[in-house]
Amino acid sequence: MPFARHNVTTLVPRTPAEVTDAVRWALSAGEPLEVAGTGSKRALGRPVVASHRLNLSALSGIVSYEPEELVLTARAGTGMQEIEALLAQRNQCLAFEPPDLGPLLGASGIPNAGERERGRDAGSAAAAGGTFGGVISTGYSGPRRFKAGAVRDHVLGIAAVSGRGEAFVGGGKVVKNVTGYDLPKLLTGAFGTLAVLTEISVKVLPAPEDTRTVLVDGLSPREAVQLMTRVLQSPLDVTGASHVPVGVRAPGKSLDASITALRLEGFRPSVEFRLTQLRTLVASSGPVVVLEREESKVFWQAVRDVQPFVPLEEGDRASVWRISAPPAQGAAVLERIQESIPETRAFFDWGGGLIWLRVPNDTGVEPKAIAARIREALVASGGHATLVRAPESVRAVVDVFQPPAAGVAELSRRVKLQFDPSCVLNPGRLYVGV
Amino acid sequence: MLMPEPDPQILARRKELAERLRQAVPDGVIEDEASRRVYEQDALTAYRQLPMIVVLPSSTEEVAAVLRICSSMGVKVVPRGAGTSLSGGALPLADGVLLGLARLNRILDIDYDNRTVTCQPGVTNLAISRAVDARGFYYAPDPSSQIACTIGGNVAENSGGVHCLKYGLTTNNVLGVQLVTIDGEVLHIGGRHLDAEGYDLLGILTGSEGLLGVVTEVTVRILPKPETARALLIGFASNEAAGDTVAAIIGAGIIPAGMEMMDKPAIHAAEAFVHVGYPLDVEALLIVELDGPGAEVDHLCEAVTRIARERGAVSCRMSNSEAERLSFWAGRKAAFPAVGRISPDYLCMDGTIPRKALPAVLARLRELESEFGLRVANVFHAGDGNLHPLILFDSNAPGELERAEAFGAAILRLCVQVGGVLTGEHGVGIEKRDLMPEQFTETDLAHQQRLKCAFDPAGLLNPGKVFPVLHRCAELGRMHVHRGQLAFPDIPRF
Numbered sequence: 001m002p003f004a005r006h007n008v009t010t011l012v013p014r015t016p017a018e019v020t021d022a023v024r025w026a027l028s029a030g031e032p033l034e035v036a037g038t039g040s041k042r043a044l045g046r047p048v049v050a051s052h053r054l055n056l057s058a059l060s061g062i063v064s065y066e067p068e069e070l071v072l073t074a075r076a077g078t079g080m081q082e083i084e085a086l087l088a089q090r091n092q093c094l095a096f097e098p099p100d101l102g103p104l105l106g107a108s109g110i111p112n113a114g115e116r117e118r119g120r121d122a123g124s125a126a127a128a129g130g131t132f133g134g135v136i137s138t139g140y141s142g143p144r145r146f147k148a149g150a151v152r153d154h155v156l157g158i159a160a161v162s163g164r165g166e167a168f169v170g171g172g173k174v175v176k177n178v179t180g181y182d183l184p185k186l187l188t189g190a191f192g193t194l195a196v197l198t199e200i201s202v203k204v205l206p207a208p209e210d211t212r213t214v215l216v217d218g219l220s221p222r223e224a225v226q227l228m229t230r231v232l233q234s235p236l237d238v239t240g241a242s243h244v245p246v247g248v249r250a251p252g253k254s255l256d257a258s259i260t261a262l263r264l265e266g267f268r269p270s271v272e273f274r275l276t277q278l279r280t281l282v283a284s285s286g287p288v289v290v291l292e293r294e295e296s297k298v299f300w301q302a303v304r305d306v307q308p309f310v311p312l313e314e315g316d317r318a319s320v321w322r323i324s325a326p327p328a329q330g331a332a333v334l335e336r337i338q339e340s341i342p343e344t345r346a347f348f349d350w351g352g353g354l355i356w357l358r359v360p361n362d363t364g365v366e367p368k369a370i371a372a373r374i375r376e377a378l379v380a381s382g383g384h385a386t387l388v389r390a391p392e393s394v395r396a397v398v399d400v401f402q403p404p405a406a407g408v409a410e411l412s413r414r415v416k417l418q419f420d421p422s423c424v425l426n427p428g429r430l431y432v433g434v
Numbered sequence: 435m436l437m438p439e440p441d442p443q444i445l446a447r448r449k450e451l452a453e454r455l456r457q458a459v460p461d462g463v464i465e466d467e468a469s470r471r472v473y474e475q476d477a478l479t480a481y482r483q484l485p486m487i488v489v490l491p492s493s494t495e496e497v498a499a500v501l502r503i504c505s506s507m508g509v510k511v512v513p514r515g516a517g518t519s520l521s522g523g524a525l526p527l528a529d530g531v532l533l534g535l536a537r538l539n540r541i542l543d544i545d546y547d548n549r550t551v552t553c554q555p556g557v558t559n560l561a562i563s564r565a566v567d568a569r570g571f572y573y574a575p576d577p578s579s580q581i582a583c584t585i586g587g588n589v590a591e592n593s594g595g596v597h598c599l600k601y602g603l604t605t606n607n608v609l610g611v612q613l614v615t616i617d618g619e620v621l622h623i624g625g626r627h628l629d630a631e632g633y634d635l636l637g638i639l640t641g642s643e644g645l646l647g648v649v650t651e652v653t654v655r656i657l658p659k660p661e662t663a664r665a666l667l668i669g670f671a672s673n674e675a676a677g678d679t680v681a682a683i684i685g686a687g688i689i690p691a692g693m694e695m696m697d698k699p700a701i702h703a704a705e706a707f708v709h710v711g712y713p714l715d716v717e718a719l720l721i722v723e724l725d726g727p728g729a730e731v732d733h734l735c736e737a738v739t740r741i742a743r744e745r746g747a748v749s750c751r752m753s754n755s756e757a758e759r760l761s762f763w764a765g766r767k768a769a770f771p772a773v774g775r776i777s778p779d780y781l782c783m784d785g786t787i788p789r790k791a792l793p794a795v796l797a798r799l800r801e802l803e804s805e806f807g808l809r810v811a812n813v814f815h816a817g818d819g820n821l822h823p824l825i826l827f828d829s830n831a832p833g834e835l836e837r838a839e840a841f842g843a844a845i846l847r848l849c850v851q852v853g854g855v856l857t858g859e860h861g862v863g864i865e866k867r868d869l870m871p872e873q874f875t876e877t878d879l880a881h882q883q884r885l886k887c888a889f890d891p892a893g894l895l896n897p898g899k900v901f902p903v904l905h906r907c908a909e910l911g912r913m914h915v916h917r918g919q920l921a922f923p924d925i926p927r928f
């Protein structure tokens with residue numbers, strides 16, 4: 001085990017003021033903090049070297065929700081289930097479809113002490129889906145990303161405590177605002193390395209009234225990406241475009257078949273109208289099946305939560321990578337990766353722009369070399385690869401997040417040091433030294 | 435409006451600077467006064483300042499060379515696109531170089547498969563849509579200034595337009611930039627893929643008003659044009675009824691492509707200017723645009739009409755042709771020049787408020803009109819709560835500019851008081867700089883300025899804008915840790 005984990009204190013602040021206190025204490029004691037909600041995404045990122053833990057699950061509750069303003073404000077520790085249930089009552093949703101990576105990450109190699117504690121932290125319903133602050137801090141968006149925008153596009157305002165032990169706000173609580181720098185975007189996806197979020201305001205949107213999915217059978221990844229590109233160039237306004245190849249499981253699909261899924265959402269008459277057009281557009285590509293509302297939801301939830309790669313058995317030590325590439329180059333990127341690591345399996349979301357890649361444990365290739373080969377495959381097209389699921393020992397030695405080019409890396413380091421000069425917040429979670 | 439004092443030592447080195455700049459950009463250094471005058475103001479016309487030198491580079495390398503020279507000599511730099519900023523963002527400095535980016539005006543790449551366009555910063559907003567129009571695509575953010583304003587300026591201001599309710603502001607449509615830092619280093623952030631890696635530097639650059647770096651290339655997303663679009667022109671006897679209708683439309687789960695409101699003075703000014711048949715006997719007018727497949731648009735037009743009638747709409751017209759749809763918009767799009775015809779000068783304000791506060795804010799505006807003795811016409815991106823009160827005044831009448839500015843400040847304070855913000859799309863610039871403390875505490879502003887310190891520690895890029903006081907980075911960097919004095923807090927732990 002790389003780090004001693006005994007004597008870890010977990011602080012559980014109940015108010016933003018207590019968060020400030022905790023960070024100030026960490027500063028004065030020179031003891032870094034690991035920042036977490038319920039800990040559902042602790043296994044994501046580089047392992048943090050911190051003597052103490054800041055658990056935000058008690059800093060919870062909806063602060064305000066005004067459906068007609070399309071704005072919801074909640075404390076960072078609020079459970080995602082509570083937020084999603086509240087929005088559903090008013091037929092609204094978080095349009096970026098936050099994934100629940102719990103099942104994917106759950107069984108990865110967290111050391112026992114962490115595992116035990118996680119169980120205790122997660123004693124509430126908040127565990128499933130994690131916390132609001134966790135979703136914002138990791139910044140992962142679901143299948144609707146290419147249409148509705150990413151998490152960062154929906155974060156309107158934040159209150160936070162920086163690594164200087166100072167509470168500050170950024171952004172606002174209205175849907176249109178350019179007053180000052182967009183700190184809410186900076187903190188979204190920053191993995192808690194700049195500031196501890198205490199309160200977040202997001203833009204919410206009407207939930208689609210109806211949904212249907214068209215499944216096309218039997219395409220290769222290359223053909224599927226071509227078809228998805230053609231559909232995304234049309235005004236049919238699909239809100240999901242995924243391809244699950246042969247050899248990868250997904251709801252309603254056998255292992256020896258491939259499917260290409262295209263989702264329509266919106267008002268009923270519109271969905272029906274576009275369904276006819278979409279069927280015509282894909283008719284020549286292969287046999288077509290249409291998933292009705294409920295089946296469609298099940299399918300996209302599986303894509304969103306990376307269900308195809310959720311380990312089926314205890315002790316599965318396969319790694320899972322998340323790759324963002326220009327969508328039309330998705331299939332080519334995968335081909336390059338599979339040339340150098342043939343054992344990998346993948347499926348596509350975002351019309352080809354998001355590749356989820358599973359690397360089994362027994363490729364005989366060193367983890368560092370795997371990372372290098374995957375990133376090498378992205379050089380021509382641009383894009384980046386993140387090691388989302390892997391045993392802690394692997395995440396400690398591999399660059400979990402794509403290392404930026406030198407100039408951007410230096411700028412990122414300077415940004416980190418402006419917000420957290422003593423590196424007391426999640427040290428090392430993003431990059432070495434950040 | 436107080437700008438930083440010109441530095442006599444820099445002014446004294448003007449010749450030397452011009453020499454060095456001319457080596458970097460042989461055909462693009464402007465020294466003579468008459469030619470510099472062209473750049474002395476942007477669209478916030480109340481302010482002007484002759485720049486020390488104007489430089490017009492034509493490549494990223496030239497931009498980098500200019501910035502290297504300026505930073506090594508400690509000279510301030512003000513980037514400029516087309517100069518349509520309404521907040522004074524491109525106002526020059528007496529001891530600064532004005533860096534004009536208009537010559538960087540090439541579209542570099544159109545990628546229909548990935549649905550992106552990559553171009554230089556001086557390309558106009560409309561030119562992007564025009565370039566991809568024939569293939570059925572467009573670039574969604576559409577500021578009213580789109581014929582003139584540049585994509586670089588749009589990125590710097592995070593500009594919006596009437597369609598940003600459904601399609602987002604600039605920030606939601608930019609995938610990547612090439613950026614030159616004040617040291618002349620060229621950085622690439624993002625690309626054709628979604629979600630740039632690492633910290634969201636793209637997110638903070640967009641809307642940073644030229645204070646963090648100079649954008650030399652932009653990659654934007656383009657969208658397939660919707661199959662159809664129709665507009666509704668709906669008149670109301672009161673602002674309340676119009677405001678209620680806006681809330682009810684959104685409450686019904688409908689996000690129109692655009693939802694604009696005009697008050698009586700704005701309706702009259704626009705109709706007198708463009709004669710498109712706006713009703714003159716109403717207090718408020720809504721323009722609601724629905725776009726998408728025909729079946730959806732028909733369905734939603736019906737729903738919106740029903741909602742409006744239930745809330746007492748006194749007139750309602752639906753566009754039946756593309757020409758008619760454009761005529762509905764013509765008055766709204768010409769609102770600024772139309773108001774310019776009925777008043778020698780006007781100030782365009784840009785606060786955002788929670789939609790529900792609209793009737794109260796408009797009522798308070800009427801009171802403020804009599805307090806300040808000036809009239810206001812209101813155009814309003816009603817869908818997202820972004821107000822544009824146009825304050826009418828005459829700059830030749832002694833004291834009126836000052837009164838108009840005080841009125842404007844009172845309006846923006848009001849926006850913040852009701853839970854809104856100082857600017858929805860035009861930026862802080864110099865115009866709202868001194869009002870920043872209305873919305874943010876010292877600590878909030880210090881955290882924003884520390885970003886500036888990460889990018890531009892010497893504070894040479896566009897100083898005097900956005901922040902009321904630009905603290906030195908060394909001062910902002912200091913930490914106050916009271917070792918041992920903080921009691922271990924009384925926080926639950928295990």
Ligand SMILES: Cc1cc2nc3c(=O)[nH]c(=O)nc-3n(C[C@H](O)[C@H](O)[C@H](O)COP(=O)(O)OP(=O)(O)OC[C@H]3O[C@@H](n4cnc5c(N)ncnc54)[C@H](O)[C@@H]3O)c2cc1C
Pocket residue numbers: 476477512513514515516517518519520522523524535555576577578579582583584585586587588589590591592593594595596643644645647648649650770859860896
């Ligand atoms: C009639 C009229 C209507 C308008 N309508 C709208 C509207 O509907 N919506 C809206 O949002 N705005 C609107 N505006 C405001 C203005 O057009 C926008 O802010 C626009 O984006 C400014 O672009 P520009 O090229 O003119 O930039 P400039 O005015 O030249 O510069 C604006 C700011 O950007 C910086 N800058 C410019 N280029 C770069 C670069 N390449 N790199 C770094 N910094 C740079 C400058 O330093 C300055 O701070 C309107 C203005 C007018 C005059």
